[in-house]
Amino acid sequence: SAVISQKPSRDICQRGTSLTIQCQVDSQVTMMFWYRQQPGQSLTLIATANQGSEATYESGFVIDKFPISRPNLTFSTLTVSNMSPEDSSIYLCSVESGGLGETQYFGPGTRLLVL
Amino acid sequence: SQQGEEDPQALSIQEGENATMNCSYKTSINNLQWYRQNSGRGLVHLILIRSNEREKHSGRLRVTLDTSKKSSSLLITASRAADTASYFCATVMEYGNKLVFGAGTILRVKS
Numbered sequence: 001s002a003v004i005s006q007k008p009s010r011d012i013c014q015r016g017t018s019l020t021i022q023c024q025v026d027s028q029v030t031m032m033f034w035y036r037q038q039p040g041q042s043l044t045l046i047a048t049a050n051q052g053s054e055a056t057y058e059s060g061f062v063i064d065k066f067p068i069s070r071p072n073l074t075f076s077t078l079t080v081s082n083m084s085p086e087d088s089s090i091y092l093c094s095v096e097s098g099g100l101g102e103t104q105y106f107g108p109g110t111r112l113l114v115l
Numbered sequence: 116s117q118q119g120e121e122d123p124q125a126l127s128i129q130e131g132e133n134a135t136m137n138c139s140y141k142t143s144i145n146n147l148q149w150y151r152q153n154s155g156r157g158l159v160h161l162i163l164i165r166s167n168e169r170e171k172h173s174g175r176l177r178v179t180l181d182t183s184k185k186s187s188s189l190l191i192t193a194s195r196a197a198d199t200a201s202y203f204c205a206t207v208m209e210y211g212n213k214l215v216f217g218a219g220t221i222l223r224v225k226s
Contacts, residue, residue, distance in 0.1 A: 004157075033214075042203060043158070043216045090155055101145050101207035104214060106157040 002027055002095050004107035012113045013083055020079045021110045023093035028073035030096075033104065034066070037090040046091075049076050083114045121204060121217040129225050134191040136220040138204030139184075145207045147180055147187050148214065152201045161189075161202075166209070196226040 003026040013019050023032065031050055035043040046066055047055040055068040069077045080087050090111050094104040121138045128134055138147070146165045150158040164171045164180045164187065171178045177190040191198055201221050205214040 037155075042218050043214075045213055045215075048213070092157060094158075101212045101214075103148065103160045103163055104158075105160065106150075108157040109155070111155065 001097065002029065002105040004093060004095065004105055006091075006093060006107040006110050008110060009108065010111040010113075012115065015084050015114055017083055018079055018081045019083065019112060020077050021091050021093075023076045023078070023107055025074045025095055030073070032070065032076045033094045033096075034068065034076075034078045035092045035094065037092065037109070039088065043092065046078070080112065083112075085114045088112055088114045121202075121220050123220060124218070125221040125223070127223045127225065128194055130194060130196055132194055132224075134194050134198070134222055134224070136189045136202050136204075136222070138187045138189070138217050140187075140204075140206045140217075141185065142206075143209040144182070145209050145211060147178075148205045148207070149176075149178060149187075149189050150203045150205060150216075152203065152219075154200075158203065191222075194222075194224045196224050198222060199224045 005024045007022045033048055034046040036046050037043045045058050046061045047057045047068055049055045049068050049070040051070045051073050065081055067079045090109045092106050092109045094106045097103040144166050146163055148163045149161040151161055152158045162173050162178050164178050175192045180187045201219045203219045204217040
């Protein structure tokens with residue numbers, strides 16, 4: 001199994017500002033995933049991040065709002081740009097354990113509140 | 116839109132009782148997975164069942180899959196207060212590689 005850490009664990013931000021969330025894995029992985037979980041809701045995939053290529057975004061999410069970096073096989077960042085209160089959510093990163101469509105391991109999440 | 120729908124939305128039981136949660140989905144799948152989330156924290160993988168499997172066990176967990184009805188159920192036997200959490204099913208579509216999560220069931224086990 002993979003051990004995943006995220007920073008920060010929580011933050012309170014002012015509208016119009018940006019926040020970068022870091023995700024660190026204890027082993028090299030090909031694909032990393034970023035999810036959003038709005039209050040009281042389920043998880044929605046934002047994008048898939050492969051090392052060495054641009055992230056692939058899901059419908060409804062755009063690179064200008066959620067730029068992602070993937071500089072190496074153990075690290076990724078997600079930036080939430082020009083935040084509004086609607087961005088208040090838990091943001092989670094995950095990695096796959098053994099191939100496409102298999103078990104995913106999740107980080108502890110970053111709880112974001114935008115005022 | 117989410118692939119899976121779960122019911123009930125919330126379930127409250129006494130310690131020692133069994134808890135059953137159901138998940139329905141819309142398209143053909145490669146596999147279906149169940150996850151647990153404690154208090155808005157990270158998700159923990161519980162069990163994965165493939166489209167050609169009908170039942171799977173892991174400790175106190177029993178998962179069934181009925182591909183003809185496009186549904187799955189998660190049974191937790193002899194529940195404990197520590198089982199209090201949100202439970203999500205997630206599907207991987209046939210030839211797909213992404214998890215699509217259901218709405219989740221909030222389970223409360225009272226001691």
